[in-house]
Amino acid sequence: MPVKCGLCEKKAILKRPKTGDALCKDCFFWAFEEEVHKTIIDANLFSPGEVVAIGASGGKDSTVLAYTLKTLNERYDYKLDLILLSVDEGITGYRDDSLETVKRNQQQYELPLKIISYKELYGWTMDDIVKQVGLKNNCTFCGVFRRQALDRGAMLLKVDKIVTGHNADDIAETVIMNILRGDIARLKRCTAITTGADGALPRCKPFKYTYEKEIVMYAYFKKLDYFSTECIYSPNAYRGHARTYIKDLEAIRPSSIIDIIHSGECMAVKKEVKLPVQGTCSRCGYISSQEVCKACVLLEGLNKGLPKLGIGKPHKVKKLEAQGKIFTDTKNPKFVENRDADKGSMANNAAALDF
Numbered sequence: 001m002p003v004k005c006g007l008c009e010k011k012a013i014l015k016r017p018k019t020g021d022a023l024c025k026d027c028f029f030w031a032f033e034e035e036v037h038k039t040i041i042d043a044n045l046f047s048p049g050e051v052v053a054i055g056a057s058g059g060k061d062s063t064v065l066a067y068t069l070k071t072l073n074e075r076y077d078y079k080l081d082l083i084l085l086s087v088d089e090g091i092t093g094y095r096d097d098s099l100e101t102v103k104r105n106q107q108q109y110e111l112p113l114k115i116i117s118y119k120e121l122y123g124w125t126m127d128d129i130v131k132q133v134g135l136k137n138n139c140t141f142c143g144v145f146r147r148q149a150l151d152r153g154a155m156l157l158k159v160d161k162i163v164t165g166h167n168a169d170d171i172a173e174t175v176i177m178n179i180l181r182g183d184i185a186r187l188k189r190c191t192a193i194t195t196g197a198d199g200a201l202p203r204c205k206p207f208k209y210t211y212e213k214e215i216v217m218y219a220y221f222k223k224l225d226y227f228s229t230e231c232i233y234s235p236n237a238y239r240g241h242a243r244t245y246i247k248d249l250e251a252i253r254p255s256s257i258i259d260i261i262h263s264g265e266c267m268a269v270k271k272e273v274k275l276p277v278q279g280t281c282s283r284c285g286y287i288s289s290q291e292v293c294k295a296c297v298l299l300e301g302l303n304k305g306l307p308k309l310g311i312g313k314p315h316k317v318k319k320l321e322a323q324g325k326i327f328t329d330t331k332n333p334k335f336v337e338n339r340d341a342d343k344g345s346m347a348n349n350a351a352a353l354d355f
């Protein structure tokens with residue numbers, strides 16, 4: 001006998017990975033969207049009239065996020081101005097193709113789109129960077145630059161908030177990775193649904209409690225147009241291990257993903273523990289817990305042919321500084337000379353974008 005939908009009389013066509021409920025297509029869409037709505041309302045993510053940039057990579061998560069936010073904005077009259085914001089990292093055969101998907105999404109969802117590139121911001125594409133640094137550490141450059149590029153693009157657009165498609169699996173992976181690395185500062189903030197509310201642009205994750213498998217199912221049954229190829233420059237190996245571990249746990253007990261997020265939320269850091277203090281980068285003005293932000297250090301390394309600069313701990317940067325190989329003190333006239341000589345330096349490129 002066919003299994004009936006748990007919410008209506010229709011035939012069930014799927015079993016929800018998160019709850020195990022048998023549902024028909026329409027009830028699944030409804031349950032999925034309502035859970036995201038509940039997350040948004042419970043966390044008070046948006047206020048009427050806000051301009052919200054959706055970090056759009058063309059992948060499944062951000063495509064489903066754009067579609068769901070547009071649907072909910074209309075259904076519940078959030079009164080948000082939604083904009084798609086894409087970062088072009090300059091990865092031939094990967095990002096150029098996924099950006100074509102975003103351009104189609106722009107037409108399909110009738111949302112404005114802004115594309116900002118590493119080349120215009122930093123003077124380097126990821127293709128150039130990989131040629132110089134090789135495959136091993138390129139994810140560090142890409143991750144640091146993308147984070148900042150999204151903020152810079154959002155500031156250009158004068159938006160109030162950025163939303164990204166980070167889902168429950170991503171957050172659970174990050175909790176595990178931060179535990180394994182003993183990174184208390186990141187552990188403390190990685191489960192927050194909104195970050196950066198205290199200074200820079202707030203960044204929200206409406207899919208914080210949404211399972212990746214359900215996002216894939218939603219995209220599949222809604223026949224959404226998304227790009228599904230992995231980045232050609234090697235997936236982040238360390239995250240890959242955490243991902244496999246989470247998937248194994250999920251297979252044994254689906255609630256593991258939410259349980260790990262809840263555990264992360266419940267962890268408290270003792271008052272005595274010294275945590276990095278958020279300030280601003282003395283070079284580019286971007287938020288940083290160091291005198292010079294990671295993006296500027298990485299960029300300086302690239303421009304000086306020292307690509308390993310900034311990979312690893314800040315004390316290594318201090319050592320190079322002591323040896324006179326780099327200058328991170330903006331008040332030091334020697335540094336200014338060096339910075340001005342840099343081809344495509346952050347300062348020059350940021351100025352071109354009116355930052």
Ligand SMILES: Nc1ncnc2c1ncn2[C@@H]1O[C@H](COP(=O)(O)OP(=O)(O)OP(=O)(O)O)[C@@H](O)[C@H]1O
Nearest residue numbers: 055056057059060061062063085086087164165166
């Ligand atoms: N190039 C980009 N431009 C704009 N936003 C991006 C870009 N890359 C990632 N993001 C944002 O960061 C989120 C997490 O990115 P991640 O690289 O982990 O990819 P993902 O989990 O495969 O997500 P997606 O399926 O949306 O690509 C994305 O959902 C998106 O909102």
